[in-house]
Amino acid sequence: MNYTLHQLNVFLTITELGSVTKAAEALHLTQPAVSIQLKNLQDQFEIPLTEVVGRQLYITDFGKEIALASQNIINEVEIINQKLITYQDQIAGKLKVSVVSTGKYIMPYFLTDFLKKNPGVELKMDVTNKASVVRSLEKNEVDFSLVSIPPSTLALEHITLMQNKLFLVGNASSELKVNKPYKSNVLESIDLIFRETGSGTRQTIEKHINQQNLTVKRKMELTSNEAVKQAVVAGLGHSIMPLIGIKNELELGDLKIIPVKGLPIQSQWQLVWLKNKKFSPAAKAYLDYLIEHKDEIITKKFEWYESP
CATH class of the missing domain: 3.40.190.10 (Periplasmic binding protein-like II)
Known part of the structure; x- marks a missing residue:
């Protein structure tokens, strides 16, 4: 056996991405260069590391074992390098x-x-x-x-x-005022914009709504806080949002905090x-x-x- 760390790293990248082309992009190499390294590694084993069905590359069970061993070897090499650097302060x-x-x-x-x-x-x-x-x-x-x-x-x-603090926010044209706190049931009278299922912000908001026994109108759900923020700025609805992400919009007057009893939600x-x-x-x-x-x-x- 005469495989190199470079060959192991190339093969590990191929197994992680499931594609020679994607591995080449990730490693900043040409596709032929990656293919050559894969072939040079494969030539040292009698059992196939990969197989192609149709146009799809698959890693064999033996190949998966070699990939796991490759990861362990690369990890150990990184530890050796780190120890050297540590000794150099x-x-x-x-x-x-x-x-x-x-x-x-x-x-x-x-x-x-x-x-x-x-x-x-x-x-x-x-x-x-x-x-x-x-x-x-x-x-x-x-x-x-x-x-x-x-x-x-x-x-x-x-x-x-x-701290993480979540407030009800609307855009500058929102009919809700900022000078007097509303009761929590104000959330039932407005269209709310939510994050997607799986979001921690959404889980926190839904827990608060359930604790208050409120029935709210879900206007839409979006997959990022930036998307929610822009939707609120555009006037598509209100949202309960983390204060940390809206500083600039508050300073510019694009958004305003609507005071509501029980808010902010804090963690x-x-x-x-x-x-x-x-x-x-x-x-x-x-x-x-x-x-x-x-x-x-x-x-x-x-x-x-x-x-x-």
Whole structure:
């Protein structure tokens, strides 16, 4: 056997993406170059790693075993490289974070200075809905996840970052006034715009509505906070939205907060990780950094938000 790390990495990418073409794009190589590396690896085994049915590439059971072994080998090599860099008083390696979509407004501020101080750290941040974030935690695919309501089905540890506050908002032309709080049943008289099923924001809002025994009119549901925000600005309805994502629109007067008794809905942004998680040097260094600097970051970047 005389396979190389490069061949293993190419094959692993092919198995993850299910396509030589997509693997070539991901690796910034030509398709023939990827095909050659796959052939050179295959030539060292008597059992097929892949098979083509029609025009679709499939990984054989043996190929899946080789892919798993390849991942383990590459992980060990990364650990060796990280140990070398650590002995050189540097921090390096991958830092993998999944973030619920509204968390994109705060998470970068808790990462920027750490990444500047540690240029050897490679960040992979997936911004998605809560259901996908929970799946990435369950599969141990990430070091940390940012959520406002941690899943109760997993054994987790956490560090609390800051408040998450949801208000009823309308556009500048909304007939609802801002000078006197409405009763909670005002939500029954307006068209509400919701996030999609699986969104943490939607789950929080629906829980609040059920607790208040309200029957509301769902005008539409959209798959991102940005889409919801633009729909409200355009006058398509009202929505209960995280304050963190609408600062500019409030300052410009495109949106206004409608005071309602029982609002805002409040929770806490939490960075969570699996209990007994074995951290890489990069992940451990980031957690230490966050514990030391989070209050400073909040004061510096989010004073407008944290004040009453």
